[in-house]
Amino acid sequence: MKLLFATLVALLCLPASAFAARDRTPPTVPTGLRVVAVTEDSVTLRWNPSTDNSGQIHAYVVNGVYHPGNSTQKTITGLVPNWTQTYRVSALDAAGNRSAASAPLTATTAPDVTAPTVPGAVRVTATTASSVSLAWGASSDRWALWYEVLMDGAVVQTAGGLSARVRSVPPGTHTFAVRARDSGGNVSGSSAPVTVVLADTGDRVPPSAPSGLTATDLADFCGSVILRWGTVGDAVEYELLRNGALFEVVGATGSAFVYAPDGTSTWTVVAVDAAGNRSAASNPATVTVVADPNLC
Numbered sequence: 001m002k003l004l005f006a007t008l009v010a011l012l013c014l015p016a017s018a019f020a021a022r023d024r025t026p027p028t029v030p031t032g033l034r035v036v037a038v039t040e041d042s043v044t045l046r047w048n049p050s051t052d053n054s055g056q057i058h059a060y061v062v063n064g065v066y067h068p069g070n071s072t073q074k075t076i077t078g079l080v081p082n083w084t085q086t087y088r089v090s091a092l093d094a095a096g097n098r099s100a101a102s103a104p105l106t107a108t109t110a111p112d113v114t115a116p117t118v119p120g121a122v123r124v125t126a127t128t129a130s131s132v133s134l135a136w137g138a139s140s141d142r143w144a145l146w147y148e149v150l151m152d153g154a155v156v157q158t159a160g161g162l163s164a165r166v167r168s169v170p171p172g173t174h175t176f177a178v179r180a181r182d183s184g185g186n187v188s189g190s191s192a193p194v195t196v197v198l199a200d201t202g203d204r205v206p207p208s209a210p211s212g213l214t215a216t217d218l219a220d221f222c223g224s225v226i227l228r229w230g231t232v233g234d235a236v237e238y239e240l241l242r243n244g245a246l247f248e249v250v251g252a253t254g255s256a257f258v259y260a261p262d263g264t265s266t267w268t269v270v271a272v273d274a275a276g277n278r279s280a281a282s283n284p285a286t287v288t289v290v291a292d293p294n295l296c
């Protein structure tokens with residue numbers, strides 16, 4: 001009897017809120033989502049505050065990412081220039097009820113408008129009768145960049161690294177320079193140039209076309225193909241063409257391993273002599289690669 005009385009008193013002394021139903025009402029949907037600032041790598045969003053029956057917003061969720069507190073502004077960082085993305089915001093109360101998502105907003109980061117720095121002076125590291133090997137100092141940029149090699153003022157090649165070998169250079173005097181280009185399309189000034197003189201060997205006769213080309217799938221090597229052909233005359237290198245496009249250049253050899261992804265490709269080989277004269281293409285050789293899923 002005494003125990004029952006004590007329990008009754010304890011129950012009567014509990015605050016009324018302890019008996020209230022759990023909050024099952026989500027906050028109102030955020031409205032007015034807008035962009036207030038963009039940089040090359042960030043977007044700052046703002047929206048009108050939601051309200052909740054509890055009187056308090058616990059957090060906002062922006063594109064699935066939880067932001068505790070009731071701030072109605074968020075800077076999304078870690079983006080890249082000229083990057084377009086759609087954003088939605090929802091509100092969360094302390095009981096875990098989440099509003100529907102706001103109307104979508106599409107925002108784009110600022111473009112990269114700063115050119116890379118000018119590459120360091122270009123220098124010649126090797127020449128043949130018809131090729132020039134070059135090296136240069138790095139440019140810098142906040143974002144990705146690559147290099148363009150200019151011969152006599154025209155772009156003849158691109159390079160990801162700090163060196164390049166320019167082939168099929170005609171005899172005579174040529175000026176080479178390098179410039180950098182970034183992913184925003186901004187181009188640096190040209191490096192200090194270098195002048196090269198290639199003597200005329202007088203050889204105007206191209207090698208004869210390679211023949212007997214075969215292409216064999218090395219089934220156990222996950223897309224590796226071996227090409228074999230008959231070497232010819234005064235060739236110093238061979239161009240390997242895959243479906244008509246230059247794939248690789250190899251030295252004075254009669255075979256090469258190449259990587260060919262799954263599927264069918266047709267190969268031809270062109271012989272090149274020291275003076276840069278190119279033969280007609282070899283016979284075509286077609287190969288179908290089927291990568292073994294147990295090995296590759």
Ligand SMILES: [Ca+2]
Pocket residue numbers: 023024025026027052053054093095097
């Ligand atoms: Ca609520």
Ligand SMILES: [Ca+2]
Pocket residue numbers: 112113114115116141142143182184186
């Ligand atoms: Ca840039």
Ligand SMILES: [Ca+2]
Pocket residue numbers: 203204205206207234273275277
């Ligand atoms: Ca020749």
